[in-house]
Amino acid sequence: MDVTSSSPQTNTQSPAASWLADDEFRVLEAICETFFPTLDPPANSDKAQATYYRASASDLHLALLIAETLGQEDEEARADVRRLLALLRSPATGLLLAGAPRPFAALSFKQREKYLLAMAHSPLAQLRQGYQVFKRLTGFLFYATPDPHGHNPSWEALDYQPAGPPPAAPRPLKPLTIEQDSILECDAVVIGSGAGGGVVAGELALAGKNVIVLEKGGYQSEADFTLQEAQAMADLYLKRGLLSSKDMGIAILAGSTLGGGTIVNWDTSFRTPPDILAEWEQLSGLPDVFTGTALQESFAAVEQRIQINTANSAHNRQNQLLFDGAQALGYHAESLRRNAVDCEQRCGTCGFGCRFGCKQSTLKTYLQDAYEHGARIIVHCSAERVLIEQGRATGVEATVYNPESNTSRRLTIRARTVVVAAGTIHSPAILLRSGLTNQHIGRHLHLHPTSTIGGRYPEQVYPWQGVMQSAYSNQFGHLHDNYGYKLEVAPTHPGLLGMGTPWHSAREYRESMSYSAYLATIIILTRDKGEGTVTLDRHGEPVINYVTSVFDRQHLLHGLRQAARVHFAAGANEVVSLQSKRSQLTRQQVDNQGERAWQHFDRQLERNGLGVNRLIMYSAHQMGTCRMGKDPAQSVTDAHSQVHGVQGLFVCDGSVFPAASGVNPMLSIMGLAHQAAQYIKTTL
Known part of the structure; x- marks a missing residue:
């Protein structure tokens, strides 16, 4: 039977x-x-x-x-x-x-x-x-x-070997415990501790300011990272890794822990490209904010603090396959810079936290700086709204949850400056709950919609082992002006593979998954021109509305076709897309039919569709919902990341981008936050 x-x-x-x-x-x-x-x-x-x-x-x-x-x-x-x-x-x-x-x-x-x-x-x-x-x-x-x-x-x-229990390790930070309804005072309260909030908190504390950091997630360090996929999703990601657009068309990965996305990202550290910065300047009407020397100086300062380098960009097997396949086709291929030291290809679990302390997250850098200079850090703290009096931010109302006692306490922070750095999804939600009515709050959402072509190889690849992301190709980064896509790889552990692998029958699915160790994944990271929105539901929680535009789908389709060619150039025996309907091509078909096989596969990709829930799509990059601009009628924040019309209220995360960055956005966020922090110091 x-x-x-x-x-x-x-x-x-x-x-x-x-x-x-x-x-x-x-x-x-x-x-x-x-x-x-x-x-x-x-x-x-x-x-x-x-x-x-x-x-x-x-x-x-x-x-x-x-x-x-x-x-x-x-x-x-x-x-x-x-x-x-x-x-x-x-x-x-x-x-x-x-x-x-x-x-x-x-x-x-x-x-x-x-x-x-x-x-x-x-x-x-x-x-x-x-x-x-x-x-x-x-x-x-x-x-x-x-x-x-x-x-x-x-x-x-x-052939998957999970990590053992975490080793005993010191916990260098001690978050402040809130045991009763409380009122605290400070110079600046920072909502969020990731790439934006962490940098601002560190810079202000180093300048002698009294800082409080509020983090929605918990505090996890080397002593807590189990490196177990299911546990990490529950502990380190927004909505336990279940965050998605309202129609589930795009699965969204966003960090929710002390250190934010810098704890779970893959260390990729691109400066915002000059052509994108020039475009942002034109869109925003803000001269010198993006193209001046100040931002480049901020990039350099951040790069030094988080130790960005290429010495730790040695390729694991699937990064090497992307690099070799692109070069074999005559495409651009390059090693990328990373904010990690002494990686030594030891793990492959950057998305679950770095047990070895190699990743230079804000937890290890800017938040540590802030803590050592007197900053108070409060975790499991949900900021509900900003307090605004006579056109000026005066503090924050929040709720602090104690997971041990299953109790919540009210917390009010009185502050001269409020920095909202809760991320592109939650920052506009906080502003909307605070009663702000600027029509651009929550609009202009960009997600870098991403999908994958998997390649099955004759030898083991182990896509879950080693440096997670170290190679890329920008051959098609400018298909239409500044819009196109990058080819990168995605580390894939069994759960993520199980989630993405197409299901055509129970037996075929089980057989496909049995080859997981032989699989390499190439992602198509599109710079999206299309936009979505973040609105509030009746409980005041964010709702993500986003459908990939026809323009961006064409780039995604182009990328799926090219990624398949890179796989075959690197030696794959078979390629498959993540479409619900079967889209696959074997080396035998190519050898027997030549160009006809490619033409059939290209038509198959297009015919099987890129519409909502016809192709599994992901986003690890959220941008644009509180965009910067000169005109309050067209933007939410000004040249200093200060909210139009509200003194002392700043937004410092990816939501201030005037448009999509086109590259992994961590360093772009950190550079802009560092630049804003220099101005915020002068206001205090």
């Missing part, structure tokens, strides 16, 4: 899963068992392979994990999931999608597979979105979640 679907009588007794009724939970179990049933192993499988194929969703209690994960979402999101589960309980939907008038859980296994594929390929956006909710969660959790002994039934077969 090929498939055995064994679902134990797991129920929703877990408090975090109790929001689902028993009949709803049974549908969720059936979904998980369709994605991940017990399968007969291939002939001559060894013990690890047999364990891998026989493992099912029920072995990891996948439905319960998903219910608990979704249970942490807001009321509207949970209501959407329940409506989707109700749809799957309807016989009419079964007739429409699987040709059988029965609820999903009552269908045969093959009918359930057909049902899910019909959702994935549906012309109805809501069905595609629903499919992606369950496919991404099941794929990630099945491959990323360890059992109580710290192992996953897939890892040995995938």
